[in-house]
Amino acid sequence: MSLPFPTIFRILCASAALLGLVACGGGSGDASSQNLATDPAPALPGLTFGANPTAVSDGQSSTLNWSATNADACTASGDWSGIKGVSGNFNTGPLSADATYTLNCSGDGGGVMASVTVVVDTNAANATSVQLSAADAGVALNGTTTLTWSSQNATDCSASGGWSGTKALSGSEPTIPISADTTFQLNCNGPQGNALAITTVSVRVASLAWDVPTQNTDGSTLTDLASYKLYWGTQSRQYPDSLPIGDPATTETVLELAPGTYYFAITALNTAGVESSYSNELSKVIL
Numbered sequence: 406m407s408l409p410f411p412t413i414f415r416i417l418c419a420s421a422a423l424l425g426l427v428a429c430g431g432g433s434g435d436a437s438s439q440n441l442a443t444d445p446a447p448a449l450p451g452l453t454f455g456a457n458p459t460a461v462s463d464g465q466s467s468t469l470n471w472s473a474t475n476a477d478a479c480t481a482s483g484d485w486s487g488i489k490g491v492s493g494n495f496n497t498g499p500l501s502a503d504a505t506y507t508l509n510c511s512g513d514g515g516g517v518m519a520s521v522t523v524v525v526d527t528n529a530a531n532a533t534s535v536q537l538s539a540a541d542a543g544v545a546l547n548g549t550t551t552l553t554w555s556s557q558n559a560t561d562c563s564a565s566g567g568w569s570g571t572k573a574l575s576g577s578e579p580t581i582p583i584s585a586d587t588t589f590q591l592n593c594n595g596p597q598g599n600a601l602a603i604t605t606v607s608v609r610v611a612s613l614a615w616d617v618p619t620q621n622t623d624g625s626t627l628t629d630l631a632s633y634k635l636y637w638g639t640q641s642r643q644y645p646d647s648l649p650i651g652d653p654a655t656t657e658t659v660l661e662l663a664p665g666t667y668y669f670a671i672t673a674l675n676t677a678g679v680e681s682s683y684s685n686e687l688s689k690v691i692l
Contacts, residue, residue, distance in 0.1 A: 447513030448475040453565070453590055454508050454519040455601025460532035461500055467523045469495040469506055470603040472566065472588045476510040476517070483507040483520065492588060492605060500525050526597075533558045533595030537602035539580075543692030546610045546661055547582040552589055554602065559593035566590040567606070583608055607692040611637075611669060614657035618673050622681070629676040635660075637669045641686060644670060662691045 454471040461467050472492040473479055479489040484504040489495075491510065500523060507520040526532070534557045541550040555575040556562060562572045567580065567587035574593070588605045613635070621627050630653045636644035637660070650658060667690075670683040 447515075449514045450474060450476040450510055450512045450517045452476070452479075452508065452510050452517045452519050453601070453603070454521055455592065455599070456497075456506070456521045456523050457600040457602055458523075458529070458532035458534040459521070459598040459600060460524045460526045460529040462527070462529040463501055463525055464499045465529065466497045466499055469497065469521065470601050471508055471519075472590065472603050472605070473510040473517070475514055476512040479508050479510040481506065481508055492603070494603070497523060524598075528597065531558050531595075532597045533593055533600045535559065535562065535591055535593040535600045535602045537589065537591045537604050539589070539604050539606050541606065543607045543609050543664060544583055546608055546659065547584055548608075549580050549582055550606055551577055551579050552604070553577040554591055556593045556595075556600070558597060559595045559600070562591055562593040564589070564591055566603075580606065585612075609662055609664065609691045611660045611662060611667065611687075611689050611691075612657070613659075613669065613671070613687075615671065617653065617656065618681075627675070630673060631676045631678075632674045633671055634674065634680065635669065635671045636683070637667050639665055639667060641668050641688070644668070664691050666690050 451474040452471065454469070456467045456469050458467055471479070476491045479491055481487050481489050483506050485495065485506050489508065497504065503522060503524050505520055505522045507518065509516060509518040535554065537552065537554040539550050539552055544550050552568070554572070559574050562574060564570055564572050567589045568578070572591065583606055586605065586607045588603060591602045593600050615633070618630065619627055632653060633650040633655070635648045635650060635658065637646050638644040648658070648660070666688065669687040669689070670685070672683060673681045
């Protein structure tokens with residue numbers, strides 16, 4: 406008996422992957438090869454990278470903040486080192502001399518690099534700094550949260566990422582409805598330099614898409630595709646929850662989920678009810 410070949414999967418914001426799922430906004434997959442015929446041209450990566458504050462007194466520390474787009478990994482060099490996530494923050498620890506931090510992020514579309522220097526200065530008490538936080542780290546699909554910020558020794562602040570425009574030196578503001586993981590950035594300038602703060606709000610969804618399979622596992626043409634079945638659970642390779650997808654023309658779905666870590670796989674079924682093996686597994690953390 407010929408089994409339907411597992412479908413070709415991709416996430417809505419990434420390239421296709423054969424027998425694999427790829428997570429958008431914090432997930433991971435183990436795709437085995439690429440479906441190059443349907444891949445769009447890879448987008449160029451972007452990087453926002455800053456320190457908060459950029460000047461400190463002897464023995465004080467600063468916090469590095471960064472957010473990369475269209476990147477898979479980042480590598481640190483200069484006065485720090487190692488592999489870094491595509492977004493995050495890092496405390497420098499006590500500094501006794503000026504330190505320069507460089508970050509190189511890369512993806513299918515190429516690489517991007519940025520550097521920031523933290524200066525040890527006797528006038529650091531006047532250094533610019535800024536704090537930015539979200540009331541909720543995760544929201545439901547199209548949900549909102551409130552951003553709160555404050556600054557010190559700043560003359561002006563401007564927003565970028567998931568919001569924009571000139572902002573007051575301190576305040577709070579509700580976000581617009583959030584439909585995808587969104588990073589909010591706030592850059593404040595002052596007489597002693599600038600400072601950057603970043604916070605990310607995740608959407609409690611897993612957005613999956615797939616290409617229609619065309620072959621059985623024996624290489625014959627698949628002519629009787631009937632449906633799909635999406636599986637998930639909170640432990641790897643254990644899927645107590647499932648969702649039948651009855652229309653074989655359907656190529657995407659969105660699951661709203663409570664906070665936690667989830668694992669996903671999907672299968673294809675023919676008109677006789679014969680089900681393919683599982684796809685490669687996807688995991689995603691819902692905040």
